Amino acid sequence: MEEPHALLTAFQTAAENVSAVVSRVHSMEAAICYAMELCETREACQLLVSGCESRLSDPAEKLCDHKQTKVLAAPLISEEDIILMGTLCAQNGVRLVRKGLRDHLAGIDMGFTIADFGIAETGTLVIDSSSEDVRLATMISEVHVAVLPSGRIRQTSYDLEEELRNRFGTAPNYYAFITGASRTADIERVLALGVHGPLELHILVLEED
Amino acid sequence: MQEAKSLKDYRQEVGKALGNEFQRQAMDKFAVAYRASRQKAFAGMDVASLVDDVARSKDAALSEMDALLSEFKRRAAEAGVTVHEARTAAEANAIIARIARDNQVRSVIKSKSMTAEEILLNHHLEAEGLEVTETDLGEWIIQLRHEGPSHMVMPAIHLSRYQVADLFGDVTGHRQEADIERLVKVARRELRQKFVLADMGVSGANFAIADTGTIGLITNEGNARLVTTLPRIHVALVGLEKLVPTLKDALRILRILPRNATGQAISSYVTWITGTNECTVTADGRKQMHIVFLDNGRRALAADPVFAQVLRCVRCGACANVCPVYRMVGGHQYGHIYIGAIGLIITYFFHGRDKARNLVQNCINCGACKEVCAAGIDLPQLIKEVHARVQDTEGHPIKSLMLAKVLKSRKLFHTLLRSAKIAQKPVTGGTPYLRHLPQIFAKEHNFRALPAIAKTPFRDRWSRIAPQVSSPRCRVALFSGCVQDFVYPGQLEAAVKLMAAEHVAVEFPMEQSCCGLPVEMMAEKEAAEQVARQNVAAMDADCFDYIVTLCASCASHLKQAYPRILGKDPVWSARAVDFAAKVLPFSVFMHDVLDVPATAFRGSGTKVTYHAPCHLCRGLGVTEAPRELIRRSGAAFLPADEELTCCGFGGTYSSKFPEISAQILNKKLEDVSRTGADILVTECPGCVMQLRGGAHRRGDPIAVMHLAELLERNKKTIPG
Numbered sequence: 001m002e003e004p005h006a007l008l009t010a011f012q013t014a015a016e017n018v019s020a021v022v023s024r025v026h027s028m029e030a031a032i033c034y035a036m037e038l039c040e041t042r043e044a045c046q047l048l049v050s051g052c053e054s055r056l057s058d059p060a061e062k063l064c065d066h067k068q069t070k071v072l073a074a075p076l077i078s079e080e081d082i083i084l085m086g087t088l089c090a091q092n093g094v095r096l097v098r099k100g101l102r103d104h105l106a107g108i109d110m111g112f113t114i115a116d117f118g119i120a121e122t123g124t125l126v127i128d129s130s131s132e133d134v135r136l137a138t139m140i141s142e143v144h145v146a147v148l149p150s151g152r153i154r155q156t157s158y159d160l161e162e163e164l165r166n167r168f169g170t171a172p173n174y175y176a177f178i179t180g181a182s183r184t185a186d187i188e189r190v191l192a193l194g195v196h197g198p199l200e201l202h203i204l205v206l207e208e209d
Numbered sequence: 210m211q212e213a214k215s216l217k218d219y220r221q222e223v224g225k226a227l228g229n230e231f232q233r234q235a236m237d238k239f240a241v242a243y244r245a246s247r248q249k250a251f252a253g254m255d256v257a258s259l260v261d262d263v264a265r266s267k268d269a270a271l272s273e274m275d276a277l278l279s280e281f282k283r284r285a286a287e288a289g290v291t292v293h294e295a296r297t298a299a300e301a302n303a304i305i306a307r308i309a310r311d312n313q314v315r316s317v318i319k320s321k322s323m324t325a326e327e328i329l330l331n332h333h334l335e336a337e338g339l340e341v342t343e344t345d346l347g348e349w350i351i352q353l354r355h356e357g358p359s360h361m362v363m364p365a366i367h368l369s370r371y372q373v374a375d376l377f378g379d380v381t382g383h384r385q386e387a388d389i390e391r392l393v394k395v396a397r398r399e400l401r402q403k404f405v406l407a408d409m410g411v412s413g414a415n416f417a418i419a420d421t422g423t424i425g426l427i428t429n430e431g432n433a434r435l436v437t438t439l440p441r442i443h444v445a446l447v448g449l450e451k452l453v454p455t456l457k458d459a460l461r462i463l464r465i466l467p468r469n470a471t472g473q474a475i476s477s478y479v480t481w482i483t484g485t486n487e488c489t490v491t492a493d494g495r496k497q498m499h500i501v502f503l504d505n506g507r508r509a510l511a512a513d514p515v516f517a518q519v520l521r522c523v524r525c526g527a528c529a530n531v532c533p534v535y536r537m538v539g540g541h542q543y544g545h546i547y548i549g550a551i552g553l554i555i556t557y558f559f560h561g562r563d564k565a566r567n568l569v570q571n572c573i574n575c576g577a578c579k580e581v582c583a584a585g586i587d588l589p590q591l592i593k594e595v596h597a598r599v600q601d602t603e604g605h606p607i608k609s610l611m612l613a614k615v616l617k618s619r620k621l622f623h624t625l626l627r628s629a630k631i632a633q634k635p636v637t638g639g640t641p642y643l644r645h646l647p648q649i650f651a652k653e654h655n656f657r658a659l660p661a662i663a664k665t666p667f668r669d670r671w672s673r674i675a676p677q678v679s680s681p682r683c684r685v686a687l688f689s690g691c692v693q694d695f696v697y698p699g700q701l702e703a704a705v706k707l708m709a710a711e712h713v714a715v716e717f718p719m720e721q722s723c724c725g726l727p728v729e730m731m732a733e734k735e736a737a738e739q740v741a742r743q744n745v746a747a748m749d750a751d752c753f754d755y756i757v758t759l760c761a762s763c764a765s766h767l768k769q770a771y772p773r774i775l776g777k778d779p780v781w782s783a784r785a786v787d788f789a790a791k792v793l794p795f796s797v798f799m800h801d802v803l804d805v806p807a808t809a810f811r812g813s814g815t816k817v818t819y820h821a822p823c824h825l826c827r828g829l830g831v832t833e834a835p836r837e838l839i840r841r842s843g844a845a846f847l848p849a850d851e852e853l854t855c856c857g858f859g860g861t862y863s864s865k866f867p868e869i870s871a872q873i874l875n876k877k878l879e880d881v882s883r884t885g886a887d888i889l890v891t892e893c894p895g896c897v898m899q900l901r902g903g904a905h906r907r908g909d910p911i912a913v914m915h916l917a918e919l920l921e922r923n924k925k926t927i928p929g
Contacts, residue, residue, distance in 0.1 A: 014474065054391050055383035060399045102489055105405045105439075122475040132487045135438045139431055140401075157460045164481075165456045168421040171288030172484030172495075174437075179475050182431040184393060186347035186365055187373050189239060192393040195346055196400070197431030197478070 007120045007153045008205060015123030018180030019193065020201045022123075028081050028147070031204045032112075035145045036088045038202065039072060039110050042143065070094045073101055073141060074112040075133035085112075101136035111141030111198065117160055118153040118205075124179040125203065126160065130172065138178065144198040146178075150207045210357035211545050211568055219542075219567035224868050226538040232367050236536045237876070239366065241851070243530045246472025247581070259465050264585040266458045267450075267521035271511045277419040277452040278502060284422025285500060288484025293501045298328035301503050305330060305411065305444055306337045308499055312442055314339065314408040320426070320433035321345035322413025323361055323524055324448050324503055326546050327559055330411070342403045344432040346396050353380060359540030361526040361548050362470050367539050400432075410436035414447040415466070415523070416459040417500070423483040424500065425459050427466060427476045434480055441490055442497045443482075449507045450520035462523050462583075469583045470525035506558045515594055516558070521584035522551050528578035528588055533855045534571055537872045544568065550578035550588040557595045562602065569596040571866060573859035573873075574730060575823035597732035605733065612728060613736035619722035619743060623668075626695045630662040642905065656871035657902030660696050667698035671717045674702060681714035683754040683802070688744070688767065688792070690760035691723045692894040700894060703921035704759055704795060710924070711803045720747035724763040729770065730861050741774045742781055750787040755802065759795045759917055761893035762860065765828030768792040794825055796892055796916055800834035805841065810923045812843035817919065818886035819846070820877065820900060821853045822893035835892050835916050842923040847884040851877075856891075858899035874903045882909055892916045 012022045025031045055061075072094050077085060082098070089096040097104065113134060117126035125146050129135045138144055154160050157177075167173060182197030193199050213219035226232065270277060282292045295301035309317065317339050319325065331341045331352065343352040347365040351358060353376055358364030365373070374387040377395050385395060412433050416425035424445050426433045437443050453459055467473040488496035511517050529535045529549030544552030545564040553572060557565035569592050578588040600609070615622050642658040667689055685708060693701050708715050725740035744767070748756055758764045768789045775785035799805050817839050825831045832853070839846050857863060857873030878900070881889050889904070889911050891897060901913035914922075 018473075018477070054385060054395050055381060056395065056398055057381045057383075060381070060402050100489075102439075105401070107401075124475055129434075130486055132438060132489050135434060139434050139438070157463065158457075161457055161460060165421065168418070168423045168456065168481065168483050171284075171422065172486045173481075174483070174486045175481040176434065177475065177479035177481075179477050181477065182429070183477050184346045184430050185471070186345070186350065186363060187368070187370055187389045187392060188235065189242070189363065189366065190370075190389045192390050195393050195397055195430040195432075196344070196435060 004150065004153075007155060008150055010120040010155075011118050011123055011153050012205070013123070014121060015180070015203055018123060020123060020180050020203050022203045022205065025147075025204045025206055026208065028206065029084060031147045031206060032081060032085050032088065034202075034204055035072070035110060035112050036085075036092060036094075038143065038145065039070065039094055040092055042109060071097060071104055071108045072110045072112060073097050073104070073108045073133070073137040075099060075101070075131060075137050076114045077112065099133050101133045101140070105140060108137065108141040109143065111137035111144045113138055113144070113146045115146045115148040116152065117163075118148045119155075119157055119160065119177070120153055121156045122179055124157075124177050126164075127176045127178060128167070129174045129176045135174065135176070138176065139197050141198050142194070143200045143202065145202045145204065147204045147206050150205050211542055212564065213567055216567050216570065220866065220868070223538050223542050223571075223866065226542045227868055227872055229367075229539065231369050232539045233537070235366060235369075236539060240530070240536045243472065247469065247527070250468035250472040250474055259461070260583060260585045262461055263465055263523070263583060264518075264521055266453070266461060267584055268518070270453050270458065271450065271517055271520050274449055274452060274508065274511050277454060278449065280419040281417055281422055281452060284420065285484070288422055289495065290422065290484060290498045290500055293499060294504070295501055296504045298503070298505050301328050301446060301501055301505070302330060302333035304501050305446070306334060308442065308444055309334065309337065309339055309409055312408070312497070314442065316340040316342070316403070316407045317409045317411055318342050318344050318403055318407040318436050318440065319348070319411045320413070320428065320436040321348050321364070322411070322446055323547065324413050324446050325411065326358060327505065328446075328503065330446070342400070342407070344400050344403065344436060345428075345430060346393065349396060349400065350376065357541065357546055359548065360529055361524055363526075367541065404435045404439045407440045409442040409444060410440040411444045411446065412436050414445050414451055416462070417447050417452045417502075418454075418456055418459055419452055420455050421483055423456070423481050425463075426480040426482070427463065427478075428480070429473075429477045431478050434478060437480065437482060441488055442499070444499045444501060446501050446503060448503050450511070450522075465583045466523050466525050469527045469581065510558055516554075516591060518584075518586050519551065519554050519558070519591060521586055522555075523583050525583050527581040527583060531577040531581050533575060533577065533857070533873050534573055534869055537869050543571070550592060551586070554588065554591050554595055557599070562599055565595060566599055566603075569599065571869075573855055573857070573862045575855035575859065576827035577823070577855070580827050593729060593732060597734050600732045609731040609733055612731060613733035616723050616725065616728050617736050617739050619720070622691075622723065626662060626666070626691070630664070633661055642902070656867065656906060657874065657899060658905040659902055660898055662695055663698050665698070667694045667701045668717070668719060670698055670702070674705060675717070676705060676709035676715065678709055678712055678714045680712070682712045684714045684716070684752070685798070686748045686753040686756045687715055687717045688721055688724075688748070688756055688758040688763060689717070690758060690763040690894065692898065693759055697894050697897065697915070700759055700897075700915040700917050703915070704917040707799070707805075707917060707920055707924065708757075711805060713803070716753070718747045722747070724760075724766045725774075726762055726766040726770070727861050729766070729774075738774050738778075741771050741785065742778075745771065745775070745781060745784050745788045748788065750784065750791050753791060755793050755798060756788065756791045757793050757795055757798045759892070759894065759915060761794060761822035761825035761828065762895055764792060764794040765824035768829065794829060794831060794892065796825075796834040796838055797831055799920070800838055805838070807841040807843070809925060810842045810920070811925050813923050815844050815888055816847055816884070816886040817844035817888045817890055818849045818881055818884040819852060820849070820856055820881070820889060820891040820896055822891055822896050823855050825892055826853050835890070838916060838920060839890055842920050844888070844919065844923065847886045849884045850880040856896050856899050858895045860895060863899065870899075874899055878903050878907060878909060881911065887911060888919065889913045890916050890919050
């Protein structure tokens with residue numbers, strides 16, 4: 001098999017090819033700080049990015065009105081890390097939610113998750129999304145920040161076959177391969193990001209010493 | 210959605226599509242861009258063996274479809290899923306409508322599913338009073354326009370941003386700018402509230418994995434994840450052919466499908482769902498999940514020895530992406546619901562003979578689809594097989610019967626060709642072209658000048674020109690094909706001189722006839738078989754080292770089709786194999802066998818470009834030999850864009866769909882013209898006929914010739 005370093009480089013190249021932003025961090029604290037800083041740079045509700053400048057039909061406009069403050073969803077965060085994240089969110093006026101994401105369907109500014117695996121060949125994240133909140137955090141957020149432990153990167157999907165097969169075997173479950181941001185080329189084959197899911201995907205490769 | 214009643218109506222609709230300027234430009238751009246991105250996506254991969262693996266794994270799965278289904282059912286049921294089986298489209302619609310009714314569903318959201326298109330599910334659910342919303346952007350657009358998809362992967366590829374902006378203006382009640390980024394965001398936000406309100410989500414599935422009861426979904430937009438997450442009920446509609454034994458089979462397909470479809474290494478999202486997952490709005494906290502397996506002809510197809518392979522299809526859409534006809538006419542004229550080469554075939558099985566009758570005739574047989582198929586399906590051959598089945602059921606058209614009858618007798622055929630020579634005199638005016646078209650041709654054939662029948666056919670010249678070669682290097686039987694024999698004997702004469710100069714003993718067996726491809730193209734299988742037998746009998750493979758032909762179409766038909774056509778004939782099958790093994794196209798013989806050196810030619814420096822005949826480059830995989838010979842001949846070789854794309858001839862195709870043929874030809878001649886070459890060389894008399902006639906009509910200052918003619922022209926004259 002490939003060297004860990006080569007795997008990481010290959011993963012990064014492939015992910016960046018599909019417009020993911022890949023950074024390396026050395027601790028969970030650093031990952032949380034990265035997410036908070038990113039959150040700060042964005043306007044509330046990502047007004048500009050997701051297109052509030054275009055007028056919509058009444059029901060669609062109404063849904064949008066439901067959301068007024070910045071929301072960060074972190075359904076997978078551990079008890080240990082929630083303290084730091086909670087403190088930073090409070091300092092920045094961001095609302096932190098860990099569950100009940102259905103109450104936030106008007107939009108979540110940022111989803112923060114931890115990936116189970118990475119696939120170097122295609123720059124893919126594999127995330128156990130059996131929890132509804134994880135599915136929503138990775139789907140209805142405007143920006144998705146995922147932490148990927150470097151030791152979890154494999155060369156190809158074939159290298160995960162056995163692992164996944166076992167996991168699929170204990171139903172129910174819902175797994176997601178996520179590669180880059182949500183995209184479409186349905187109008188004139190012009191690539192546009194963020195048609196339904198996140199407009200941006202940030203991957204923080206966690207290299208713990 | 211193609212529904213023309215007659216071939217005449219179909220041709221009229223095709224004619225309208227050819228006039229759609231936006232679509233034509235969009236398709237041209239797409240055809241070129243697709244090839245480049247596909248090539249990039251597969252860089253460094255062994256595509257052929259991946260295709261083989263997919264074909265093998267799908268074939269194995271198809272042969273045990275029912276066993277996989279029961280295993281899947283057991284596993285899915287254990288995980289809380291209700292599995293349904295629908296024998297027909299109507300049954301599937303009824304099952305899904307019943308699930309909706311039983312659960313007081315009012316609104317339904319859907320992610321993209323060709324299977325749902327196949328059964329016209331939306332129409333059915335809407336008739337039941339349900340609100341149905343497609344959430345894939347392209348599908349939503351065509352749903353709002355009340356149209357069918359024009360491509361399996363990019364359903365709205367026929368529309369411009371302006372059309373979409375107008376449409377979204379109507380939907381939102383506010384004017385929308387024709388800015389793609391903005392339009393996408395409008396769709397995102399309009400559709401978000403549909404997701405929020407929906408009671409039921411309907412998806413398809415790319416895989417149904419038997420050993421874990423898992424379904425897999427491949428999407429880019431992510432809408433399938435919302436469709437399968439937000440509503441309290443999820444219904445997956447799955448064709449039986451999507452059943453695979455294990456995750457490994459699915460991962461293998463996943464390696465090729467996105468690369469082949471859009472040139473992506475993988476799609477943005479791949480979703481794997483096993484059992485009834487968490488759903489926080491139901492009483493028990495679980496999703497209600499149903500999987501509806503659809504037969505609709507699939508079981509019968511899986512058991513069909515000829516057609517089972519069509520169920521290998523992974524719905525990547527690549528066969529449309531590379532099809533020169535699709536490129537000209539667009540998806541609404543190139544399929545009923547399923548589009549592209551695979552669409553022409555499965556329309557017959559899923560939607561019936563009526564819908565398939567005209568479509569299956571619109572294949573130019575260039576082989577581009579077969580070359581890119583992710584599952585190694587022999588698409589052009591199966592299109593012909595469907596055509597044959599339609600004709601065998603409905604009766605053969607007079608024209609096709611006549612041709613079959615004539616070709617079965619070489620003497621009758623050649624006599625007719627000779628008398629055609631006399632009959633054409635008043636219309637050639639002494640030129641090598643027919644000046645006025647004979648009555649059987651309508652004015653739409655006028656896009657190219659058709660050549661006149663030669664004064665003396667090659668077979669009548671043979672005794673005069675047959676060279677005497679002492680102690681030859683090898684013995685060759687020359688197979689002329691009808692076009693060169695009766696229209697372009699000069700091409701053969703040039704080849705004979707070249708070979709004799711290289712000390713090759715050439716013979717021309719007189720009993721040879723048409724190769725039979727035209728009758729096979731017209732789905733006259735019996736005539737094709739009879740002609741094949743005549744030719745194998747005419748040239749005893751034991752007496753020659755090689756059977757050389759200057760016609761790419763003849764070469765690929767003799768070499769590849771004969772063993773298949775005569776495969777079941779106990780007397781002829783072995784001889785057909787020996788015969789086929791000796792067949793070589795002219796360039797391969799000159800380059801690989803004789804290795805004619807550059808020193809044999811004088812450096813003329815003429816600017817020469819090349820058109821690769823379909824049956825040579827894809828049919829026989831020969832691309833380098835003719836190019837190398839052009840270089841060796843001392844010419845300055847200037848490659849044209851899209852050298853490997855069809856010229857639009859396709860034999861009988863160009864007389865059946867002259868308008869399409871003319872447009873493909875025009876595109877080809879523009880590519881050629883941009884090279885600035887003085888001579889266009891190709892290696893098939895059919896291509897010469899099409900290209901020379903087209904260049905003549907357009908007044909392009911370029912000479913069109915066969916490779917043999919170029920080589921003969923540039924050959925050094927050896928004293929003594």
